[in-house]
Amino acid sequence: MTMIASLLVALVAALHLYFLVLEMFFWTRPLGRKVFRLEPEFAEASKTLAANQGLYNGFLAAGLVWGLCLGEARIQLFFLGCVLVAGLFGAATVGRKILYVQALPALLAIGALLMR
Template sequence: MMLVANALVAVVAALHLYFLVLEMFLWTKPLGLRTFRQSLEKATDSAVLAANQGLYNGFLAAGLIWGLVHGVPAFAFQIKIFFLLCVIVAGIYGAATVSRRILYVQALPAVLALILLWLA
Protein backbone atom coordinates (compact mmCIF):
# COMPACT_ATOMS: atom_id res chain seq x y z
CA MET A 1 0.00 0.00 0.00
CA MET A 2 2.87 2.41 0.81
CA LEU A 3 4.28 1.86 -2.68
CA VAL A 4 0.98 2.95 -4.24
CA ALA A 5 0.73 5.93 -1.87
CA ASN A 6 4.27 7.03 -2.71
CA ALA A 7 3.57 6.59 -6.42
CA LEU A 8 0.62 8.96 -6.09
CA VAL A 9 2.74 11.43 -4.10
CA ALA A 10 5.24 11.27 -6.99
CA VAL A 11 2.41 11.98 -9.46
CA VAL A 12 1.39 15.04 -7.42
CA ALA A 13 5.03 16.21 -7.39
CA ALA A 14 5.29 15.66 -11.15
CA LEU A 15 2.09 17.65 -11.69
CA HIS A 16 3.57 20.55 -9.74
CA LEU A 17 6.78 20.42 -11.73
CA TYR A 18 4.63 20.56 -14.85
CA PHE A 19 2.74 23.56 -13.42
CA LEU A 20 6.12 25.21 -12.76
CA VAL A 21 7.14 24.76 -16.41
CA LEU A 22 3.77 25.98 -17.68
CA GLU A 23 3.70 29.05 -15.47
CA MET A 24 7.36 30.05 -15.60
CA PHE A 25 8.35 29.16 -19.16
CA LEU A 26 5.25 28.47 -21.29
CA TRP A 27 2.81 31.08 -19.95
CA THR A 28 2.84 33.17 -23.14
CA LYS A 29 3.41 30.24 -25.52
CA PRO A 30 0.61 28.39 -27.35
CA LEU A 31 0.46 25.52 -24.80
CA GLY A 32 0.28 27.94 -21.87
CA LEU A 33 -2.35 30.08 -23.59
CA ARG A 34 -4.51 27.01 -24.33
CA THR A 35 -4.02 25.47 -20.90
CA PHE A 36 -5.00 28.61 -19.03
CA ARG A 37 -7.55 29.76 -21.63
CA GLN A 38 -6.28 33.27 -22.03
CA SER A 39 -5.22 35.73 -24.71
CA LEU A 40 -1.61 36.59 -25.46
CA GLU A 41 -2.24 40.14 -24.20
CA LYS A 42 -3.60 38.93 -20.85
CA ALA A 43 -0.78 36.39 -20.53
CA THR A 44 1.86 38.99 -21.28
CA ASP A 45 0.40 41.33 -18.66
CA SER A 46 0.40 38.61 -16.01
CA ALA A 47 3.63 36.77 -16.91
CA VAL A 48 5.60 37.97 -13.88
CA LEU A 49 2.81 36.91 -11.51
CA ALA A 50 2.55 33.54 -13.26
CA ALA A 51 6.29 32.98 -12.92
CA ASN A 52 6.03 33.69 -9.20
CA GLN A 53 3.16 31.22 -8.94
CA GLY A 54 5.20 28.66 -10.88
CA LEU A 55 8.06 29.05 -8.43
CA TYR A 56 5.72 28.27 -5.53
CA ASN A 57 4.52 25.17 -7.36
CA GLY A 58 8.16 24.16 -7.67
CA PHE A 59 8.57 24.51 -3.91
CA LEU A 60 5.57 22.21 -3.38
CA ALA A 61 7.09 19.65 -5.76
CA ALA A 62 10.47 19.91 -4.01
CA GLY A 63 8.86 19.28 -0.64
CA LEU A 64 7.01 16.22 -1.89
CA ILE A 65 10.19 14.86 -3.50
CA TRP A 66 12.05 15.52 -0.24
CA GLY A 67 9.43 13.43 1.55
CA LEU A 68 9.83 10.63 -0.98
CA VAL A 69 13.62 10.42 -0.66
CA HIS A 70 14.11 11.13 3.04
CA GLY A 71 15.78 8.21 4.79
CA VAL A 72 13.82 8.31 8.05
CA PRO A 73 10.36 6.84 7.33
CA ALA A 74 8.51 8.58 10.18
CA PHE A 75 9.90 11.99 9.24
CA ALA A 76 9.36 11.31 5.52
CA PHE A 77 5.71 10.59 6.32
CA GLN A 78 5.38 13.93 8.15
CA ILE A 79 7.01 15.81 5.26
CA LYS A 80 4.66 14.24 2.72
CA ILE A 81 1.61 14.95 4.88
CA PHE A 82 2.61 18.60 5.33
CA PHE A 83 3.24 19.26 1.64
CA LEU A 84 0.12 17.36 0.52
CA LEU A 85 -1.91 19.52 2.91
CA CYS A 86 -0.27 22.61 1.39
CA VAL A 87 -1.22 21.40 -2.10
CA ILE A 88 -4.79 20.73 -0.98
CA VAL A 89 -5.17 24.18 0.59
CA ALA A 90 -3.70 25.82 -2.52
CA GLY A 91 -6.06 23.78 -4.72
CA ILE A 92 -9.12 24.71 -2.68
CA TYR A 93 -8.14 28.38 -2.70
CA GLY A 94 -7.48 28.28 -6.45
CA ALA A 95 -10.83 26.60 -7.07
CA ALA A 96 -12.60 29.25 -4.99
CA THR A 97 -10.82 32.22 -6.57
CA VAL A 98 -9.80 31.23 -10.10
CA SER A 99 -11.41 28.07 -11.52
CA ARG A 100 -13.22 25.05 -10.15
CA ARG A 101 -11.07 22.97 -12.49
CA ILE A 102 -8.13 23.50 -10.08
CA LEU A 103 -9.98 21.48 -7.46
CA TYR A 104 -9.88 18.42 -9.70
CA VAL A 105 -6.45 18.91 -11.26
CA GLN A 106 -4.53 19.95 -8.13
CA ALA A 107 -6.44 19.19 -4.92
CA LEU A 108 -8.07 15.85 -5.78
CA PRO A 109 -4.83 13.95 -6.56
CA ALA A 110 -3.33 15.31 -3.33
CA VAL A 111 -6.40 14.26 -1.33
CA LEU A 112 -6.17 10.75 -2.78
CA ALA A 113 -2.44 10.58 -1.99
CA LEU A 114 -3.11 11.80 1.56
CA ILE A 115 -5.78 9.15 2.09
CA LEU A 116 -3.51 6.40 0.76
CA LEU A 117 -0.66 7.57 3.00
CA TRP A 118 -2.91 7.40 6.05
CA LEU A 119 -4.16 3.95 5.06
CA ALA A 120 -0.62 2.67 4.47
Protein backbone atom coordinates in the same frame (compact mmCIF):
# COMPACT_ATOMS: atom_id res chain seq x y z
CA MET B 1 -0.48 0.52 0.19
CA THR B 2 2.97 2.05 0.74
CA MET B 3 3.78 1.77 -2.98
CA ILE B 4 0.44 3.32 -3.95
CA ALA B 5 1.00 6.17 -1.49
CA SER B 6 4.47 6.83 -2.88
CA LEU B 7 3.18 6.75 -6.45
CA LEU B 8 0.40 9.22 -5.62
CA VAL B 9 2.85 11.57 -3.87
CA ALA B 10 5.16 11.32 -6.88
CA LEU B 11 2.22 12.09 -9.18
CA VAL B 12 1.38 15.24 -7.20
CA ALA B 13 5.05 16.28 -7.32
CA ALA B 14 5.15 15.69 -11.09
CA LEU B 15 1.97 17.73 -11.58
CA HIS B 16 3.54 20.63 -9.70
CA LEU B 17 6.72 20.42 -11.75
CA TYR B 18 4.48 20.55 -14.85
CA PHE B 19 2.70 23.61 -13.41
CA LEU B 20 6.12 25.21 -12.78
CA VAL B 21 7.14 24.69 -16.41
CA LEU B 22 3.82 25.96 -17.76
CA GLU B 23 3.74 29.05 -15.55
CA MET B 24 7.41 30.00 -15.69
CA PHE B 25 8.33 29.13 -19.27
CA PHE B 26 5.18 28.66 -21.38
CA TRP B 27 2.75 31.24 -19.97
CA THR B 28 2.95 33.49 -23.05
CA ARG B 29 3.39 30.65 -25.57
CA PRO B 30 0.62 28.76 -27.34
CA LEU B 31 0.68 25.79 -24.94
CA GLY B 32 0.44 27.94 -21.81
CA ARG B 33 -2.21 30.20 -23.30
CA LYS B 34 -4.23 27.16 -24.34
CA VAL B 35 -3.98 25.39 -20.97
CA PHE B 36 -4.91 28.51 -19.02
CA ARG B 37 -7.25 29.94 -21.70
CA LEU B 38 -5.39 33.25 -21.91
CA GLU B 39 -5.57 36.04 -24.41
CA PRO B 40 -2.07 36.99 -25.64
CA GLU B 41 -2.28 40.48 -24.14
CA PHE B 42 -3.27 39.20 -20.71
CA ALA B 43 -0.59 36.50 -20.79
CA GLU B 44 2.08 39.08 -21.57
CA ALA B 45 0.84 41.48 -18.89
CA SER B 46 0.71 38.77 -16.21
CA LYS B 47 3.83 36.74 -17.03
CA THR B 48 5.77 37.95 -13.98
CA LEU B 49 2.93 36.94 -11.66
CA ALA B 50 2.70 33.56 -13.40
CA ALA B 51 6.43 32.99 -12.99
CA ASN B 52 6.04 33.66 -9.27
CA GLN B 53 3.21 31.11 -9.10
CA GLY B 54 5.40 28.65 -10.95
CA LEU B 55 8.20 29.11 -8.47
CA TYR B 56 5.85 28.32 -5.58
CA ASN B 57 4.66 25.20 -7.40
CA GLY B 58 8.31 24.21 -7.71
CA PHE B 59 8.76 24.58 -3.96
CA LEU B 60 5.77 22.28 -3.39
CA ALA B 61 7.23 19.70 -5.77
CA ALA B 62 10.64 19.96 -4.11
CA GLY B 63 9.11 19.41 -0.68
CA LEU B 64 7.22 16.35 -1.86
CA VAL B 65 10.34 14.88 -3.50
CA TRP B 66 12.32 15.63 -0.35
CA GLY B 67 9.74 13.76 1.75
CA LEU B 68 9.78 10.85 -0.70
CA CYS B 69 13.58 10.63 -0.70
CA LEU B 70 13.68 10.57 3.09
CA GLY B 71 10.71 8.21 3.28
CA GLU B 72 9.25 10.67 5.76
CA ALA B 73 5.43 10.65 5.75
CA ARG B 74 5.18 13.75 7.96
CA ILE B 75 7.03 15.87 5.41
CA GLN B 76 4.92 14.46 2.59
CA LEU B 77 1.72 15.13 4.55
CA PHE B 78 2.76 18.72 5.26
CA PHE B 79 3.40 19.52 1.60
CA LEU B 80 0.31 17.60 0.46
CA GLY B 81 -1.69 19.66 2.95
CA CYS B 82 -0.27 22.83 1.38
CA VAL B 83 -1.23 21.54 -2.08
CA LEU B 84 -4.73 20.66 -0.87
CA VAL B 85 -5.31 24.10 0.65
CA ALA B 86 -3.98 25.81 -2.48
CA GLY B 87 -6.21 23.61 -4.63
CA LEU B 88 -9.30 24.37 -2.56
CA PHE B 89 -8.55 28.09 -2.62
CA GLY B 90 -7.93 28.00 -6.36
CA ALA B 91 -11.16 26.11 -6.95
CA ALA B 92 -13.07 28.68 -4.91
CA THR B 93 -11.46 31.75 -6.47
CA VAL B 94 -10.35 30.79 -9.99
CA GLY B 95 -12.22 27.75 -11.26
CA ARG B 96 -13.67 24.38 -10.32
CA LYS B 97 -11.20 22.54 -12.58
CA ILE B 98 -8.45 23.21 -10.01
CA LEU B 99 -10.38 21.07 -7.54
CA TYR B 100 -9.87 18.03 -9.77
CA VAL B 101 -6.39 18.79 -11.10
CA GLN B 102 -4.75 19.87 -7.85
CA ALA B 103 -6.85 19.24 -4.74
CA LEU B 104 -8.19 15.76 -5.55
CA PRO B 105 -4.79 14.17 -6.31
CA ALA B 106 -3.42 15.66 -3.07
CA LEU B 107 -6.40 14.35 -1.11
CA LEU B 108 -5.98 10.87 -2.59
CA ALA B 109 -2.26 10.89 -1.71
CA ILE B 110 -3.05 12.04 1.85
CA GLY B 111 -5.58 9.23 2.21
CA ALA B 112 -3.13 6.64 0.91
CA LEU B 113 -0.40 7.89 3.26
CA LEU B 114 -2.70 7.76 6.25
CA MET B 115 -3.84 4.23 5.41
CA ARG B 116 -0.39 2.67 5.10
